[in-house]
Amino acid sequence: MKKPIELTVNDELMQVEVEPQTTLLELIRDGLHLTGTKEGCGMGDCGTCIVLVDGKPVNSCLMLAADARGRSVTTIEGLAKGAELHPLQQSFIDQGAVQCGFCSPAMILSAKALLDEDPHPTEETIKRALSGVLCRCGSYKKIIAAVQAASPKES
Amino acid sequence: METWIGRSVPRLDGREKVTGQAVYTVDVELPNMLHAAVLRSTRPHARIVDLDVSGAQSVPGVKAVVTGRDFPYTHGGMIKDQPFIAFDRVRYVGEVVAAVAAETEAIAQEAAARIRVRYEDLAAVFDPKEALAADAPILHEGMADYPHSPLYENIPGTNVCTIRTFTKGDVQTGFAEADAVYDDEFYIHAVAHTPMETHAAVAQHSPADGGYTVWSSSDGPHRRSKELAEALGLPVNKVRVLSTYSGGGFGGKGTLVAEATVVALAAFTGGRPVKMIFSREEELSAAQTRHAAYLRIKTGVKKDGTLVARSADLIWDKGAYASKGPDVTYRGAMTIFGPYRIPNLEVRSRLVYTNKQIAGAYRGYGVTQVTWACEAQMDMIAQRLGIDPVALRLKNCYVENDTFINGQVMKAVGLTETLQRAAREIGWGTPKAAASGPLRRGRGIATTLKGTATPTESQCVIIAAMDGSVTLLTSAVEVGAGQHTALAQIAAETIGVDPTTINVPNSDTFNTPYQFGTTSSRVTFHDGNAVRRAGERIRKRILEIAGEILQTDPGRLSMVNGRISEEGVGERAGIKEVFSQKFPRGGMIVEHGSYCPAGSELLKADPGMPQGLSSAFWMFATHAAEVEVDVETGIVKVLKVAAAHDVGRVVNPQLCEQQIEGSVVMGISNTLMEEFKLDRGRVLNNTLADYKLATMMDLPEIVAIMVEAGHPEGPYGAKGAGEPAVAPTAPAIAGAIFDAIGVRITDLPITPEKIRAALKKAPC
Ligand code: FES
Ligand code: FES
Numbered sequence: 001m002k003k004p005i006e007l008t009v010n011d012e013l014m015q016v017e018v019e020p021q022t023t024l025l026e027l028i029r030d031g032l033h034l035t036g037t038k039e040g041c042g043m044g045d046c047g048t049c050i051v052l053v054d055g056k057p058v059n060s061c062l063m064l065a066a067d068a069r070g071r072s073v074t075t076i077e078g079l080a081k082g083a084e085l086h087p088l089q090q091s092f093i094d095q096g097a098v099q100c101g102f103c104s105p106a107m108i109l110s111a112k113a114l115l116d117e118d119p120h121p122t123e124e125t126i127k128r129a130l131s132g133v134l135c136r137c138g139s140y141k142k143i144i145a146a147v148q149a150a151s152p153k154e155s
Numbered sequence: 156m157e158t159w160i161g162r163s164v165p166r167l168d169g170r171e172k173v174t175g176q177a178v179y180t181v182d183v184e185l186p187n188m189l190h191a192a193v194l195r196s197t198r199p200h201a202r203i204v205d206l207d208v209s210g211a212q213s214v215p216g217v218k219a220v221v222t223g224r225d226f227p228y229t230h231g232g233m234i235k236d237q238p239f240i241a242f243d244r245v246r247y248v249g250e251v252v253a254a255v256a257a258e259t260e261a262i263a264q265e266a267a268a269r270i271r272v273r274y275e276d277l278a279a280v281f282d283p284k285e286a287l288a289a290d291a292p293i294l295h296e297g298m299a300d301y302p303h304s305p306l307y308e309n310i311p312g313t314n315v316c317t318i319r320t321f322t323k324g325d326v327q328t329g330f331a332e333a334d335a336v337y338d339d340e341f342y343i344h345a346v347a348h349t350p351m352e353t354h355a356a357v358a359q360h361s362p363a364d365g366g367y368t369v370w371s372s373s374d375g376p377h378r379r380s381k382e383l384a385e386a387l388g389l390p391v392n393k394v395r396v397l398s399t400y401s402g403g404g405f406g407g408k409g410t411l412v413a414e415a416t417v418v419a420l421a422a423f424t425g426g427r428p429v430k431m432i433f434s435r436e437e438e439l440s441a442a443q444t445r446h447a448a449y450l451r452i453k454t455g456v457k458k459d460g461t462l463v464a465r466s467a468d469l470i471w472d473k474g475a476y477a478s479k480g481p482d483v484t485y486r487g488a489m490t491i492f493g494p495y496r497i498p499n500l501e502v503r504s505r506l507v508y509t510n511k512q513i514a515g516a517y518r519g520y521g522v523t524q525v526t527w528a529c530e531a532q533m534d535m536i537a538q539r540l541g542i543d544p545v546a547l548r549l550k551n552c553y554v555e556n557d558t559f560i561n562g563q564v565m566k567a568v569g570l571t572e573t574l575q576r577a578a579r580e581i582g583w584g585t586p587k588a589a590a591s592g593p594l595r596r597g598r599g600i601a602t603t604l605k606g607t608a609t610p611t612e613s614q615c616v617i618i619a620a621m622d623g624s625v626t627l628l629t630s631a632v633e634v635g636a637g638q639h640t641a642l643a644q645i646a647a648e649t650i651g652v653d654p655t656t657i658n659v660p661n662s663d664t665f666n667t668p669y670q671f672g673t674t675s676s677r678v679t680f681h682d683g684n685a686v687r688r689a690g691e692r693i694r695k696r697i698l699e700i701a702g703e704i705l706q707t708d709p710g711r712l713s714m715v716n717g718r719i720s721e722e723g724v725g726e727r728a729g730i731k732e733v734f735s736q737k738f739p740r741g742g743m744i745v746e747h748g749s750y751c752p753a754g755s756e757l758l759k760a761d762p763g764m765p766q767g768l769s770s771a772f773w774m775f776a777t778h779a780a781e782v783e784v785d786v787e788t789g790i791v792k793v794l795k796v797a798a799a800h801d802v803g804r805v806v807n808p809q810l811c812e813q814q815i816e817g818s819v820v821m822g823i824s825n826t827l828m829e830e831f832k833l834d835r836g837r838v839l840n841n842t843l844a845d846y847k848l849a850t851m852m853d854l855p856e857i858v859a860i861m862v863e864a865g866h867p868e869g870p871y872g873a874k875g876a877g878e879p880a881v882a883p884t885a886p887a888i889a890g891a892i893f894d895a896i897g898v899r900i901t902d903l904p905i906t907p908e909k910i911r912a913a914l915k916k917a918p919c
Contacts, residue, residue, distance in 0.1 A: 038352070040435065042434065043435065043843075076173075076174065085170070093166070099813050100634065100635030101173075102352045128852070131850045134848055135851075136348075138820030140851045141857055
């Protein structure tokens, strides 16, 4: 039985109908056609489905869409402002942190949540914050560099 | 001095990928699209005695249920041994027994679960050595009748899918002349490619003309088109393969996998497209793996370390169907002699069917496996003779103009420099940190050589449109290694425009010309050469047009970054202005380029030796590792890897670093973490919670070193990178473990249990 819920996705307030068992990932990809969010396992093991819910990284394959009621979801599509990329997106390009790119949305969103909380993380902190996202292309070194480069400059 | 070669131009696909706009196969959505699910065999080897699909057909929303009887075709690029859907017989747990297309994936899955199968079990065999026994159950009795290339000789009545041998000189004489002969056996395990994007495909059939359109992230769209066409008896101009971005392949997306199932289904849906996405469990248990192998090598050596003879007996675990195995293991077998001058050689390589998941191409294409054995034994020889492992390698390794085993004269051999620089970077010969508590430090080194698929063809088309903007049409797939960016740089350099303005769309076999595949680290060299040739023609025509418009001799004109200058005059115009005058009512110039090294002097072999062993270029790589071993737990931590790669001229340093760094991570993961747990061929650890991959926490310090031995026939001297990159990591780690604790592991993976067990036998 579908139920209507209200939630904010990428700053847009919307009403959608979801089945009780629909995951947030299914809502995002199949319902809203925001295919920048990826599924790598559907079981909480790979992190490629990470989105931000109220600013915190969440494995969207493990969260029910209905539980996103009244909350604010940010997907990779919500990061750039028009043509202007988010500093992390630019930094991922500049530092060569992207190969096949399948993990990039989840890496960038996880990094955003980290930098929002801790603008100057140590390498160890970055590793811990991002280690839930697997990258088979092995871009880890350059991803760390990209997060460091995107960290706001001390004034 | 070049403008764009050697520069870290940001990848052309970067923006699409960081914004979530990049379309992968899993993202393809078409009007009226159906979704697939399959029923997979639960038996390793059985006859299908009864298959009842009526339960599935009656589920509302189901549009087609297809079995092997409905679609009785077989495929296989090298040996046609694999049914699209099993008919009457299954040969591994996970083989597709029936497929369903329905309005949603959930409906398709529910329907597939309602299919009833009755099996009659057959004796099964899981180890390739056991499968060689005279009384072993046979997987393919009809082997002799399978269409296959004469290159891949099989032995009907056995499980030997392919046997290959090679001899040079006389190993018996060589062994007799040697001061010592060492005979060692090594084992390398199967691993999963584990791309983050699982296998997926979409297919649509045209009932009107009988053709198919397939969307796929396969690394060789034209070869997939050819394989499908051959299997189905269609001309290739009726089988269109469209490439999307690929969420990682590493060799695993180089044959028909999900493509075979959706094509079979699409034949029965009245023109509605069908999409299939492998679940992670399917990816880990029913996609493809690296070939496991038993590698026995016997090496004769002089007291001073000079290698004089080597014989090898290799047994490769094929799994149930050939896939690319015949070629993978052939290329691997011919590299078992390593990058060393050895006068007397002999190898027998047997690829053996077993009732397991299919093994296929995996980064390194057989070379990863043989490098494990060759380099581990080099270390053991060094230790037995009391010679430094680096010195032993330097003494025997190929240098410029040495000949490969078939007599091909090797050009652009930067191997020595890779050894020296990797050794220096890891601090070879300098004191190590002292043991602290249970922790012991050690260093190891290993080297490899890798050829490329030869001779193979690459073609491209370059268009300069009416506004002067440039499009490169290539079927090289952007698998993540930056192929499109590197080719755009070569085009930009040749034509005289900015590479970031070049458009390189994803390929479409109806609209982008043939190229053999994005495999074997061959794109930069082969497609790069094709692009350079087409680019030279385009440049010439642009300057002719400019000469006509500017009323001057084109020979006096040059172009850099789209600006045209005249000798002695300075800048005259931009390409855009010139083209808008030339084509006031629209138009474009189109040029074609192709490259294939067939017939090149560079490939010449000794008389009577197989020229097929020659490679258009050779890549060399050395990895040196420093590890820390905990003698109480047996846990190995890799602290640093210095990875030196001779890639020829570097086109884009950042992209090269990505390949090298990424392969080190993959190599560590393969060596220390990954292992299939099997029960009679069934994969027990089919989730990423149980099949562990390296995470960011496992990242060591990685120093990527690029050695540039420019190749005389490479575009701007470039060779390739990426494929050899994973091979030397495992033996370098094993060598470092030996250096740390005196324990030699000869069978992969290296687990804490194996280290503890070995320490118990020989405590350090
Ligand atoms: S898809 Fe959600 S964690 Fe893998
Ligand atoms: S870039 Fe390919 S998985 Fe991370």
